Amino acid sequence: MLTITDLHASCDGKEILRGIDLQINAGEVHAIMGPNGSGKSTLANVLAGRDRYQVTRGTVKYRDVDLLQMPPEERARAGVFLAFQYPVEIPGVSNIYLLKAALNAVRKSRGERELDAMDFLALVKERMQLVEMKEELLYRSVNEGFSGGEKKRNEILQMAVLAPYLAILDETDSGLDIDALQVVAAGVNALRSPDRAFLLITHYQRLLDYVVPDVVHVLIGGRIVKSGDRALALELERTGYADLTPALTPATMLDER
Amino acid sequence: METSSRDIETLVRREYEAGFVTDVESDAVPAGLSEDVIRLISEKKREPDFMLEWRLRAYRQWLTMRAPRWAHVHFAPIDFQSIVYYSAPKSRDDGPKSLADVDPKLLETYDKLGIPLRERELLAGVAIDAVFDSVSVATTFKDKLAALGIVFCPFSEAVQKHPDLVRKYLGSVVPYADNFYATLNSAVFSDGSFVYVPKGVRCPMELSTYFRINASKTGQFERTLIIADEGAYVSYLEGCTAPMRDENQLHAAVVELIALKDAQIKYSTVQNWYPGDEQGRGGIYNFVTKRGACRGENAKISWTQVETGSAITWKYPSVILEGDNSVGEFYSVAVTNNMQQADTGTKMLHIGRNTRSTIISKGISSGRGQNTYRGQVKVLKSAENARNYTQCDSLLIGDRCGAHTFPYVEVRNPTASVEHEATTSKISEDQLFYLQSRGLAAEDAVSVVVNGFCKTVFKELPMEFAVEAQKLLGVSLEGAVG
Ligand SMILES: Nc1ncnc2c1ncn2[C@@H]1O[C@H](COP(=O)(O)OP(=O)(O)O)[C@@H](O)[C@H]1O
Ligand SMILES: [Mg+2]
Numbered sequence: 001m002l003t004i005t006d007l008h009a010s011c012d013g014k015e016i017l018r019g020i021d022l023q024i025n026a027g028e029v030h031a032i033m034g035p036n037g038s039g040k041s042t043l044a045n046v047l048a049g050r051d052r053y054q055v056t057r058g059t060v061k062y063r064d065v066d067l068l069q070m071p072p073e074e075r076a077r078a079g080v081f082l083a084f085q086y087p088v089e090i091p092g093v094s095n096i097y098l099l100k101a102a103l104n105a106v107r108k109s110r111g112e113r114e115l116d117a118m119d120f121l122a123l124v125k126e127r128m129q130l131v132e133m134k135e136e137l138l139y140r141s142v143n144e145g146f147s148g149g150e151k152k153r154n155e156i157l158q159m160a161v162l163a164p165y166l167a168i169l170d171e172t173d174s175g176l177d178i179d180a181l182q183v184v185a186a187g188v189n190a191l192r193s194p195d196r197a198f199l200l201i202t203h204y205q206r207l208l209d210y211v212v213p214d215v216v217h218v219l220i221g222g223r224i225v226k227s228g229d230r231a232l233a234l235e236l237e238r239t240g241y242a243d244l245t246p247a248l249t250p251a252t253m254l255d256e257r
Numbered sequence: 258m259e260t261s262s263r264d265i266e267t268l269v270r271r272e273y274e275a276g277f278v279t280d281v282e283s284d285a286v287p288a289g290l291s292e293d294v295i296r297l298i299s300e301k302k303r304e305p306d307f308m309l310e311w312r313l314r315a316y317r318q319w320l321t322m323r324a325p326r327w328a329h330v331h332f333a334p335i336d337f338q339s340i341v342y343y344s345a346p347k348s349r350d351d352g353p354k355s356l357a358d359v360d361p362k363l364l365e366t367y368d369k370l371g372i373p374l375r376e377r378e379l380l381a382g383v384a385i386d387a388v389f390d391s392v393s394v395a396t397t398f399k400d401k402l403a404a405l406g407i408v409f410c411p412f413s414e415a416v417q418k419h420p421d422l423v424r425k426y427l428g429s430v431v432p433y434a435d436n437f438y439a440t441l442n443s444a445v446f447s448d449g450s451f452v453y454v455p456k457g458v459r460c461p462m463e464l465s466t467y468f469r470i471n472a473s474k475t476g477q478f479e480r481t482l483i484i485a486d487e488g489a490y491v492s493y494l495e496g497c498t499a500p501m502r503d504e505n506q507l508h509a510a511v512v513e514l515i516a517l518k519d520a521q522i523k524y525s526t527v528q529n530w531y532p533g534d535e536q537g538r539g540g541i542y543n544f545v546t547k548r549g550a551c552r553g554e555n556a557k558i559s560w561t562q563v564e565t566g567s568a569i570t571w572k573y574p575s576v577i578l579e580g581d582n583s584v585g586e587f588y589s590v591a592v593t594n595n596m597q598q599a600d601t602g603t604k605m606l607h608i609g610r611n612t613r614s615t616i617i618s619k620g621i622s623s624g625r626g627q628n629t630y631r632g633q634v635k636v637l638k639s640a641e642n643a644r645n646y647t648q649c650d651s652l653l654i655g656d657r658c659g660a661h662t663f664p665y666v667e668v669r670n671p672t673a674s675v676e677h678e679a680t681t682s683k684i685s686e687d688q689l690f691y692l693q694s695r696g697l698a699a700e701d702a703v704s705v706v707v708n709g710f711c712k713t714v715f716k717e718l719p720m721e722f723a724v725e726a727q728k729l730l731g732v733s734l735e736g737a738v739g
Contacts, residue, residue, distance in 0.1 A: 105697055
């Protein structure tokens with residue numbers, strides 16, 4: 001599904017990702033953990049096509065195409081979905097309008113017919129049950145005045161409606177109470193399928209109690225310093241990242257000065 | 258940042274689609290202004306004496322006046338002697354008796370603009386008066402409206418058939434000596450629409466005038482007068498386009514609205530005059546005086562405008578709130594792109610008790626466009642418990658444009674409450690990326706954000722016009738769901 005090879009990316013001349021290698025197969029759930037500022041969101045944004053970050057080296061292959069060559073909207077239409085760490089407010093644009101425009105853009109690019117209002121509404125209502133979201137939020141402006149939890153649920157709702165092949169969740173669990181966390185987890189679990197893959201970016205292992213990952217990676221200083229199974233996440237919770245951080249290489253130390 | 262805001266700017270660039278010229282022979286008076294030209298216009302229209310006298314009074318007044326300088330707009334002085342003050346398509350000497358008499362070329366013109374005038378294609382629920390250069394070329398649904406006692410006709414016809422109404426109300430809201438451009442209009446106005454809705458009648462369809470400037474070197478000076486008698490209701494729409502030309506053309510219209518006791522007038526404009534090219538060559542100077550008077554208890558006047566065209570827009574649709582409990586509203590979207598300039602806003606004059614006014618202004622600037630909101634809220638001593646709410650939002654696209662806000666408030670009654678909120682925001686890359694990452698193309702993402710910004714104004718427009726307005730902003734229609 002996704003093959004990342006030696007990926008380097010910078011922002012304003014500062015190198016943030018320093019050689020990422022990652023292979024995700026269809027049906028798998030991968031978790032990426034790491035301390036603040038280690039480059040998790042940068043990786044997610046580079047995969048989604050944010051042009052603020054420049055890829056300086058490496059390749060990303062997604063379902064046999066070169067992902068880095070595609071503008072963000074084409075990546076989305078090809079089935080890449082990013083649930084944002086900080087979802088953006090768009091005043092005056094109703095949530096349901098965005099959902100419909102997004103779904104139809106994706107369907108159109110796949111040569112499928114656009115859904116009419118009735119079918120669309122039926123689909124949305126069904127998917128909403130997954131995230132236990134209040135219907136009223138559909139008719140409000142996108143994320144405007146939503147609570148933190150509502151914003152995150154809204155991201156999961158968009159994911160459920162768009163049914164991507166590769167879903168990247170950037171700290172969707174952060175700041176959620178336990179109930180909301182379980183709702184998000186249930187949403188992810190319901191969507192797990194043999195032809196879909198997940199990349200869960202998280203700061204805490206808590207989410208992984210509910211969504212059991214196939215592989216756990218630790219990202220520090222723009223590199224994956226360790227990979228393992230679920231046990232790695234539990235171990236990290238006990239020991240923290242400290243044991244892994246001394247791995248500052250001469251190169252990174254140079255940058256740091 | 259620099260490059261990415263330029264990128265956003267290119268996304269809002271659009272072609273002007275109404276820029277073609279119709280090849281019709283026209284009957285025009287020679288360029289320039291004099292008493293003779295005014296007499297000639299009046300004679301061509303076979304006007305009664307009172308009308309000619311009114312025009313001449315205005316003309317003499319105008320000779321003593323100077324063009325205003327206070328607006329935040331810049332342009333070379335206008336040579337008023339080089340303008341043609343009257344131009345009519347030739348085929349129409351006595352005015353078409355019915356649509357069958359209208360020159361097919363004119364019908365085609367309106368077809369191309371998406372305004373069908375032929376009976377079989379009429380828009381259900383919208384009666385249209387089509388004004389081509391200086392004259393009205395067709396009015397639809399006239400008979401149906403007449404059955405309800407509603408008068409909807411070209412202004413020049415009203416002067417003939419309803420002289421008493423014209424005499425009573427013309428200049429009663431915008432006096433002929435009001436301001437430089439209104440006074441010029443009073444002297445030379447050619448045509449426009451006249452509406453009278455009798456007591457207690459609710460006009461069952463939208464009344465609409467479509468203004469088209471076609472001839473070159475010609476100014477358009479239309480005059481519109483709408484009277485809603487006690488308890489009446491009418492919704493009126495106005496649209497405008499012009500061909501693309503290198504020269505600047507002057508459009509100096511006057512609109513007067515009169516709402517009597519318990520009456521309501523809703524006036525909507527989608528203004529899409531030719532804005533000039535990217536370098537600022539050509540385009541219409543849109544210098545317009547629009548004012549309404551609530552002349553009785555519970556009267557209500559709402560102005561909704563979407564101003565996307567014109568090289569320069571200079572207009573302040575206003576409401577004089579005389580009647581107790583009367584209501585004035587102003588909803589505006591003004592877009593300036595490339596070299597366009599807009600200085601627009603409203604005046605709310607509170608005279609009666611418990612009068613209320615609402616002002617929602619949305620300014621969008623991109624390219625090197627300059628967008629100014631100028632508004633005045635004035636509460637007189639008599640206006641016990643007057644209320645005003647004003648909200649002015651500016652959206653900047655790119656970093657070479659400008660937004661300016663000049664709110665003037667004058668309150669002479671301590672029981673009044675006047676509230677003002679203003680925001681300025683930039684279209685954010687975060688918003689655009691968010692939408693793109695949901696599958697929307699970059700241009701569509703900009704449109705969605707802009708459309709969202711204008712939402713509170715668009716929802717005041719009648720359906721057909723909301724569609725048109727969104728199209729003008731390059732937006733596909735929202736609201737099919739939700
Ligand atoms: N747009 C940006 N401009 C400058 N520096 C950035 C930008 N985005 C991220 N960074 C820097 O890159 C590093 C990684 O950030 P980020 O990917 O957000 O980390 P994480 O998500 O793991 O907390 C941080 O040092 C951060 O300051
Ligand atoms: Mg992050």
